[in-house]
Amino acid sequence: MSEVVSEINTLRSATRSSGQIALEIKDLKTYLYTRWGVVKAVDGVSLSLRDGECLGLVGESGCGKTMFGLSLMRLLPRPAGRIVGGEVLFNGEDIVKKSEAEMREIRGRQISMVLQDPMTALDPIFSVGRQLTETITISSDLKGPALLERAVELLRMVRIPAPAERLAAFPFQMSGGMRQRVVGAIALAQEPRILIADEPTTSLDVTTQANYLRLLKSLQERLNLTLIFITHDFGIVARVCHRVGVMYAGKLVELGDVEDIFDNPRHPYTKCLIDSVPKLDKRVTRLATITGQPPTLHDLPPGCSFRPRCTEAGTHCRPDQYPDPAMVGDRHYVRCWLYQ
Amino acid sequence: MQRLILMRLFYGVITLVIVSMIVFILSRLTGDPAALMLPLDATEEARINMTHVLGLDKPLYEQYWIFLSSAVRGDLGKSIRFREQVGTLYMQRLPNTLKLAGAAVFFVLIVSIPLGCFTALKKDSFADYGSRGFVSVGLAMPSFWFGLVLMQVFAVWLRWVDAAGMSTPKHYILPAVTLGLGMAAGMTRILRSGMIDVLDSEFIKMLRIKGLPERKVTFRHALRNAFIPPLTILGQYTAIILGGAVVVEVIFTWPGVGRLSYEAIMSRDFPVIQAVVLINGAILLFANLLVDILYAYIDPRIRSSV
Numbered sequence: 001m002s003e004v005v006s007e008i009n010t011l012r013s014a015t016r017s018s019g020q021i022a023l024e025i026k027d028l029k030t031y032l033y034t035r036w037g038v039v040k041a042v043d044g045v046s047l048s049l050r051d052g053e054c055l056g057l058v059g060e061s062g063c064g065k066t067m068f069g070l071s072l073m074r075l076l077p078r079p080a081g082r083i084v085g086g087e088v089l090f091n092g093e094d095i096v097k098k099s100e101a102e103m104r105e106i107r108g109r110q111i112s113m114v115l116q117d118p119m120t121a122l123d124p125i126f127s128v129g130r131q132l133t134e135t136i137t138i139s140s141d142l143k144g145p146a147l148l149e150r151a152v153e154l155l156r157m158v159r160i161p162a163p164a165e166r167l168a169a170f171p172f173q174m175s176g177g178m179r180q181r182v183v184g185a186i187a188l189a190q191e192p193r194i195l196i197a198d199e200p201t202t203s204l205d206v207t208t209q210a211n212y213l214r215l216l217k218s219l220q221e222r223l224n225l226t227l228i229f230i231t232h233d234f235g236i237v238a239r240v241c242h243r244v245g246v247m248y249a250g251k252l253v254e255l256g257d258v259e260d261i262f263d264n265p266r267h268p269y270t271k272c273l274i275d276s277v278p279k280l281d282k283r284v285t286r287l288a289t290i291t292g293q294p295p296t297l298h299d300l301p302p303g304c305s306f307r308p309r310c311t312e313a314g315t316h317c318r319p320d321q322y323p324d325p326a327m328v329g330d331r332h333y334v335r336c337w338l339y340q
Numbered sequence: 341m342q343r344l345i346l347m348r349l350f351y352g353v354i355t356l357v358i359v360s361m362i363v364f365i366l367s368r369l370t371g372d373p374a375a376l377m378l379p380l381d382a383t384e385e386a387r388i389n390m391t392h393v394l395g396l397d398k399p400l401y402e403q404y405w406i407f408l409s410s411a412v413r414g415d416l417g418k419s420i421r422f423r424e425q426v427g428t429l430y431m432q433r434l435p436n437t438l439k440l441a442g443a444a445v446f447f448v449l450i451v452s453i454p455l456g457c458f459t460a461l462k463k464d465s466f467a468d469y470g471s472r473g474f475v476s477v478g479l480a481m482p483s484f485w486f487g488l489v490l491m492q493v494f495a496v497w498l499r500w501v502d503a504a505g506m507s508t509p510k511h512y513i514l515p516a517v518t519l520g521l522g523m524a525a526g527m528t529r530i531l532r533s534g535m536i537d538v539l540d541s542e543f544i545k546m547l548r549i550k551g552l553p554e555r556k557v558t559f560r561h562a563l564r565n566a567f568i569p570p571l572t573i574l575g576q577y578t579a580i581i582l583g584g585a586v587v588v589e590v591i592f593t594w595p596g597v598g599r600l601s602y603e604a605i606m607s608r609d610f611p612v613i614q615a616v617v618l619i620n621g622a623i624l625l626f627a628n629l630l631v632d633i634l635y636a637y638i639d640p641r642i643r644s645s646v
Contacts, residue, residue, distance in 0.1 A: 075548050108551035115549075120542040123561050125639050135550045170640040186550055 019051030022226040023072070023111075023194055028086035028096075030064075030071045033079075037298035041067035043250035044086070051193070054220060054227040056241035056258075058234060058273060060294045064250040065230045066116075069196040072228075073113055074103045090194075109139050112192040116199040118180035122171040128155075128182055129167030135189040154185040159215055177208035181215070188219065194226045201236065213240055234277045238262060243331075246270045249295050249305040251322070256332030266334040268312045304337065312338060341636060341643065348632055352625040359621040360411065364404050367614050377420060411618065417611035421604070426615040429600065436506065437596035440589070441581040443516035444523070448577065451524040452570070456531025457558060460539060460566075471528065478525025487518040487591040504593040515592040519585050523577045527570050534566035541565075564638060571638075575631035582627070583620035 030042035041064040049055055057065050070076050071083055074095065088095040090110065098106070115121045123131060132151040136142055142150055148167065155163030158181040171179055180200060187195060197216065201209040217240055220227045229240055237244050237258065244261045246254040246269060254267040265271045275288035292309040303319040304310070310317075317337045326339040374390040382390075391397050395406060410417070416426040459468040494514060495503035501510045538544065539562050547557045582597070589598035597616065604612035636643045 073549055075545060104551050104553065106551075107549055113549045115542050115546055117542055121546045123543045123547070123565065124641060125565060126561070127640070134552070134556075138551050170644075172641050173644070183546065186546070190550070 019053065019224075022049050022051045022053070022090070024048040024087075024089040025072075026087045026089070028068070028071060028088060029084045030067050030076065030081060031084050032067070032077070032081050034298070039296075039298045040064075040250045040300065041081075042071055045247075045250075045252045046086075047245060047252065047255060049194070049226050049228070051226055052220075052224040053243065054229060054241045056237035056244045057228060057230045057247060058232060058237055058244060059247035060232060060290075062294055062296075063247045065232075065247055066198055068247070069113060069198050069228065069230055072111060072194075072196060073107060074098070074100075075107075108135065108187075108192065109190045110192050111194040111196065112187040112190070113196040113198060114180070114183055114187045114200045117203050118176050118183055118200075119203070121183045122179060122186075124171055126170075127167065128169050128171065128174070131182075132167070132186060132189060135186050139190045154189055155182070157188070157219070158182070158185045160185075175208075177204050177212060180204060180208075180212055184212075184216070184219070188223070188225075191223070192225075194228070195220070196228045196230065198230045199232070202231070202233075209236075216240065234273055246273065249300060251305070251335065253306070253336065254332075254334045256329060256334075260329050260332045264329070264332075266328050266332075266339060267306075267336050268310045268338075269306050270334075272311075304335075316340075341633075344632065344636060345629070348629045352622075352629060355625055356618070356622055357408075360408060360618055361404070363614050363617050364407055367610050368400075416615035416618070419604075419609050419612050421607045421609045421612070426611050429612065430597065430615060430619060433595060433597045433600045436594060437582060437585075437589070437598065439506075440512065440515055440519065440585070440594060440596060441578060443512040444519040444581055444585075445574070445578055447516050447520035448524045448527055448574070451520070452527035452531055453563070455524075455528045456570075457535055457563060459528070460532045460535030461558065463536060471532075475525040475529045478521045479529075481521065483518050483522065483585075484587045484591060486521060487514070487588055490514045490518055491591070506594060515588050515594055518591070519581060519588045523573075527573060527577075530573055531566060531570045534569050535562055538562045538566045568635060568638065571631055571634055575627045576624075579620075579624040579627035582623045583616075 025048065026046050028042055028045045029040070032039040032041050043064070045068060047055070057068065059065050067076065067081065070081070072088060072095070074083075076082065083096050086096065090106070095103070095106065122128070126134075129148070129151055132154055133147050136147060136150050136154075140150075151167060152163045155166055160166050160178065160181055166174075171182070174182065184200075200216070201212050204212060213236060216227070216229075219225065220240075227240075229237070231237060241258055243255065243257055245252050246261075246267060248269050254261065254265070254270045261270060262274065265274050269290075272288065272290040276290065290309060295305055295308070301319075302321060304313075304317055304323060307313045307317055307319075323335045323337045323340055325333040325335050327333050328339055374387055374394055374396060378386060378390055388397075395403060398406075407417075414427055416430075418424065419426055419429055422429060455471050455474075459465075459471045462468055491503045491514060494500050501513055503514075505511050539558075544557060544562060547561055548554075585596075586598040586602050588594070589596045590602050593599070601613065601616045603609070604616065
């Protein structure tokens with residue numbers, strides 16, 4: 001673990017979570033009403049974020065991470081997705097209660113998002129320049145050369161070489177890494193305070209991934225962004241984030257500072273996730289895996305949903321009730337019967 | 341872009357030559373024009389003479405060469421029935437068909453674009469079900485029947501419009517609607533499914549994330565992306581209408597190309613039939629070329645691949 005920790009220390013900025021509360025999420029519940037039943041994609045998640053803080057949200061596919069991000073944007077798949085409970089306080093106001101018109105004022109300008117697949121996140125038939133200028137003019141009156149100048153500046157900000165020439169390019173003429181940078185430029189064009197990055201590097205190759213992460217990190221520090229980084233890769237979390245939230249089956253099962261979680265993971269699921277990251281200082285012949293599949297999120301039985309796959313399950317696990325959050329450290333909580 | 345146009349024109353010419361061969365051979369198979377032009381009691385000598393005058397005793401390749409070379413010069417022969425140049429006859433009728441086609445295409449667009457977009461946005465709503473009903477009925481209803489029903493209702497009972505003629509803009513309504521109904525239904529269906537696909541894509545989500553007003557998301561981005569399949573259909577429809585909407589023009593006694601071909605077939609006016617088929621082929625090719633150019637205009641990926 002020592003490599004990881006030293007990397008954390010070098011990469012993580014001094015700007016520590018001392019800023020003001022940027023976003024406070026209280027008991028958020030987002031359900032999907034499908035024809036097969038109600039899917040509790042986000043089931044009572046609470047957390048708060050400070051200005052300039054970076055939270056990593058980790059979990060397997062289908063655990064509700066993306067739905068959590070989309071809930072904050074209020075862009076859930078229609079008509080299935082609905083926020084059924086809880087509050088998302090932003091600037092003292094509850095986003096959940098906002099009208100669609102009010103949300104449009106918030107999207108892009110206050111809270112923005114980068115999607116997973118850069119290959120499909122840009123309109124294929126509009127030039128990069130047009131897509132950028134369109135974004136800029138949503139919230140500003142820039143025109144003519146000043147508008148183009150701003151677009152070039154944004155491309156330069158995401159380190160696109162020869163940005164002025166790139167304005168005329170179309171998405172299909174760019175590589176995946178390049179496109180993901182453009183998506184980043186679009187997401188940041190209106191200078192939002194909060195950026196949700198939904199697995200932005202998953203579909204990039206490893207070198208491009210590292211570059212993109214470095215870029216995202218430096219932008220986050222420079223713009224004092226509050227970053228929610230959704231990923232299934234604990235390695236990335238270690239390099240970018242201050243805090244980690246681990247999601248399992250719609251619930252936040254563990255939340256704490258990066259070092260705490262890495263040095264002292266409490267939830268059996270978190271332990272499994274960390275063990276499944278390859279390490280440089282240990283010679284292993286087989287990577288650890290978590291047996292079984294994540295549960296489908298509808299008709300979950302009461303009680304801990306990780307129990308069927310848990311190596312530490314036992315008589316202490318009550319079958320009728322989900323464990324409440326228990327504080328196990330200064331800013332570290334876990335929802336597991338082991339700590340009740 | 342220029343290369344695309346030149347290539348398409350080149351292929352178009354080749355296609356037209358093949359079409360002209362088929363037309364030429366088929367018309368030779370339909371019977372002997374000399375026998376048709378002579379009175380029933382004409383002598384064998386007169387028949388041979390007539391065949392010679394018409395050039396039908398020459399070898400087939402020579403006949404084809406004569407037909408082709410004069411067709412290239414714009415001379416498509418003389419109508420047997422009207423004793424007039426086919427080209428002149430055709431050009432007299434073409435403006436009428438063009439006007440009707442314009443009206444019909446306009447009708448198709450003002451019905452299918454809003455309906456296709458709206459039903460895609462409000463998928464599975466009442467309006468969507470209603471529109472799907474309209475699509476099924478519109479596609480299933482034959483125009484000869486629908487035209488007559490419209491005529492009965494609006495011209496005979498309600499007396500809002502006249503049943504035939506083309507002197508005022510009002511006269512365009514019934515034939516244009518009759519002609520456009522099935523096409524509007526088909527376009528609506530294709531546009532709806534295209535819009536549903538596009539609206540589901542990631543880049544639409546990204547546009548919403550950046551706070552773009554829904555109107556722009558729908559019309560500037562989604563519609564333009566979804567419009568390529570309907571454009572193909574629209575090109576084909578337009579070509580079909582221009583080639584003469586035979587049934588509709590006959591029902592509404594519309595003096596267009598369609599009725600010209602109807603009359604030519606009824607009176608076995610071979611030069612006219614031949615010419616109409618050839619010109620229709622040319623129109624279809626031209627419409628396809630136009631659609632290809634529009635594709636390239638809409639989609640930069642196509643632009644760069646040629």
